[in-house]
Every structure is written in structure tokens, then in C-alpha cells.
Amino acid sequence: MSTLFSLDNRVALLTCGLTGYGWMIAEGLAEQGAKRVYVADKEPCTPRTVLDEEEQSQLDEIYKKIIHIQCDITTEEGREKLFCEISALEPSINILVNSSLYNSEGWEEVIKYNLEAPIKITEKFLPLLKASTNPDEGTSISTEQMYGKVINISTVDGINPPQVANFAFSSSNAGINHASKSFAVQYIRHKIVVSSITVGLFNTTPNEVNPANRLQVTQRIPAKRLGHKDDIVAAITYLASRAGDYCVGTHIVVDGGVSEIRG
Amino acid sequence: MRNIFSLDGRVAVVTGGSSGIGEMLVKGLVGNGCDRVYDISVHEPVAERTRVTFIKADLLTLEGIDEAVSKIEETEKHIDILVNNAGISGGAPSFEEFSERQWDQVVDLNMKTPLFFTQRMHKLLKKSYETNKRLSKVINISSINGLSIDRDRTYGYHASKAGLLHMTRQMSLDLIKDGISMNAICPGAFPSNMNRQARDYAHKTSEQIPVGRTGSPDDITGAVVYLASQAGDYVLGSTLVVDGGVNNIR
Secondary structure, X not given: OOOOOOOOOOEEEEEEOOOOHHHHHHHHHHHOOOOEEEEEEOOOOOOOOOOOHHHHHHHXXXXXXXXXXXXXXXXXXXXXXXXXXXXXXXXXXXXXXXXXXXXXXXXXXXXXXXHHHHHHHHHHOHHHHHHHOOOOOOOOOOOOOOOEEEEEEEEHHHOOOOOOOOHHHHHHHHXXXXXXXXXXXXXXXXXXXEEEEEEOOEOOOOOEOOHHHHHHHHHOOOXXXXXXXXXXXXXXXXXXXXXXOOOOOOEEEEOOOHHHOOO | OOOOOOOOOOEEEEEOOOOHHHHHHHHHHHHOOOOEEEEXXXXXXXXXXXXXXXXXXXXXXXXXXXXXXXXXXXXXXXXXXXXEOOOOOOOOOOOOOOOHHHHHHHHHHHHHHHXXXXXXXXXXXXXXXXXXXXXXXXXXXXXXXXXXXXXXXOXXXXXXXXXXXXXXXXXXXXXXXXXXXEEEEEEOOOOOOOOHHHHHOHHHHHHOOOOOOOOOHHHHHHHHHHHHOHHHOOOOOOEEEEOOOHHHHO
């Protein structure tokens, strides 16, 4: 089998504004081969439990690779704590996924979570990301050029204005997509590839659809279903693996076509 | 580990698969699990390839398209993946010298052919969904020239590649009703007969590309396999740019 999409030996860091969502991505990246996945979140999360015994033991193995770091990514102190804790444990980080999506009515808090935090964290982790691109300093995966990867996650509200007046949320989502392009141009000189993913309506956070409206909402999606874990994990894995090495500033929309239709 | 990028057992059709990006991705599809790949091309392939069937066809005419699809139908009941890749470019030294023939050929092959080839393949693609209960995939190879402008006076090329992206968005909304998912890829500078600059002056071309190199077979394979496999099932009508960052600095 081709190793193009492998995440073997990679160390990843996920930032997360919503408990649950980051853990879902972390679980997926660990399943795809990542060596360790750090989740930066305010609150700890209980690992998922399933009924099937065999599946549960596999899941337990996966969760051994996931490490929670409790911190507030919206403050400089919180980000410093995150950096210190990780740099004490890891000589380098291969993959940074900024998936802190927070939705509320307050302008400042939303901008802090969705725009300021990802930008500041990307800047702060530059040394650790850079270290991953040099096989001598970082984890030696192969002799060929290794690229560090930064992937910023937003929602379709950043592409098409939603029906509700969530100005801060939709603006911050559009903003992070644009910031990704600027970072892509600036960071490629350090052998770090920056890209972004926009997600549509999912059966989980961040854009969780109320079960009561689920049928009605699903009918409006061209793909006639909500997104699920595999859809987002696959997009991140593509960009984070060697397969996505040429995707500098690339923006992938994973929304079942919902942003293509009017209204 | 579960492999969501696997193309095991898939049968694919690639137009223009004998050279350039087409040749790279035919190899990539086979390398990532496809059982059989059909290369529909006007040019004979240079090398012998296992699991690849070459069908010679003139895709500029509807007769040529029909003939090619009939030949596929002789051996296949359904097709899982179609890559509309065949394309040409043609420029003039100046605006005044750009000819009607340059426009017609380029716009026909780059825009009309993907539309009618997909239309004629519709039955085979729909059958794949009905049989396997998984989406069949159509991937249109556009270009970053469909998004931004370079200095060549290739009016037909730029316009047709932009048109193809918009057509992809519209067609995808219709085709998804039959379990067919359509997307587009915009490659940057990949060495080929069409991009001789990238092929013959790789070093000079690389200086213009933020990542500092021209595209590799793995780069284009990664994008096609992502969209063609289960991994890309929720991506629809989208444009995937694979260009080493060129489009962001133009």
C-alpha cells in the first residue's frame, strides 16, 4: 500500500474551543497513524466508550496516544503554558490543527477564540514546527524533505453569510481563511505548509444540527446527509500527510455542496 | 488501520492519460489500488503499463466521444472514477494575432468535452453507485489559470479553465442526485509537454513557486486519490488547488 497518506511518527497539536469536537479529530488522527496527539482545551474530556468489547480495546489503544493539556488559548498566559508544556515533552511538532471554533453573541470573545488564538498559536509554535522540518533535529521520519503543517478549520458561515445574525462568528471564520493564505506565503520559507478546511453541517460540533431539525436541514444539503467524523479527519489527513505537500494556501471545503447553493 | 484513501477494486477512466499530468495520475490510480484504468487519448502511450487499457479517440468531436464510451461499455458494466483531464493550450504573441481557431479548439476540448464526455458516461457512473452503494466520482482537471492570470496570451485556455470550474459547481448539484460526486482540481506548474517551461527549465520555474519546486507525480496523485476515495465523499462541486502556493502570490 502507498504511504502517501500516512501520518506515521507524526506529532500533532490540536487547539479546540469546544469540548468534544477536538477529541473527535484527535481520535481520527491517532487512528491514521499519528504517534502522539495533544489536545489544548479548557476542560478535560472523557474518552469515548462503545458497547463492543473489541472495538473498545482498540479505542483504548488509540486514546493512549492522545494527551490533554488544560489551558486557555485566548490568553497569552494560557498559550505560554501550552508552549512550555509541549516543548518540555517534544523536540518538534509536525502538525498543528487550529480548530478552536466558538460561537456566542459577544464579539470580543468570539474573535479571540476563532481568529486571535489560531494566529498567535501558529506564531508561538513556529520554532517547534520548524524543528520538524529538519530530520536531524526533529523526529527522523525519512531522508526526504519533511514539511511542517498548519491546518486552520472554519465553517461555511465564513463563505456564505448565514440566516442568523452571528456577525462575529461568520467574520472570524472568513478571517481565518484569509489569514491562512497570508501565513502560507510567509511560512513556506520555513518549509511549513499552511492550508485551511471549511466544514459544513456536521452530526457533531462545531456546527451540530439540532436533532429536531435534522431531516429538514439534511434535505437542503446537496449530498443529502450531514458530515461525519471521517469527512473531516480525511481532509486533515490528506493535507497533513505527504500527499498534501504541494497544497500551500489551499482551502478545502468539506460541506456536501451546501455552500454551492443559493439561499 | 482502516484505509479511507484506498481505491481497491475501483475501475477508472482518464482522458488524456498518455502524457503529462494524465500519465502521472493514471500511474497514481493504479498505485493506489484501482483494478483497471482506461486511458482515452489521441496520443499513444510511450511506456507499457499494467492494468491500463489504452483507447485511441478524438475527444474534440461527439462521434469520437461516443466511440470511446462504446468501447468502454464492451468490457465494463459500470465505472467508479472518471477524470476529465484532456486539455490543450494555445497562445498568440499578441492580442491582435489571437485566432478564432485557437479559441475554438481550446475551449472545445477544455470545456465542451468534459461536459459531453461526462454526459455519455453518466449511465456507467450511475450504475456504479447503484451496484456498490458508494458515490462514483468525477474529477475535472482545471488549472490555476482558471483562478488567476499569467502573462501568456492564452485567452481560450484561461477562459475555458475558469468556465470548467463554474460548470463543475453546477453539474455537481445535478449529478449528486444519481450518486455521482463531481469536483475540480487546479494544478500549478507540473512538468509536461504542455508546460515545457516547468519541464525544461525546472530550476527557473521553481523560483516563481513559493514552495520552491515544480509539482511531482505524488502531488497530483494525492489530490486525485483524496477526492476519488471515500476520504473525499463530503467534498462536492469544490475546487482543490495544488500549486505550491503560486495562486496566492500572483
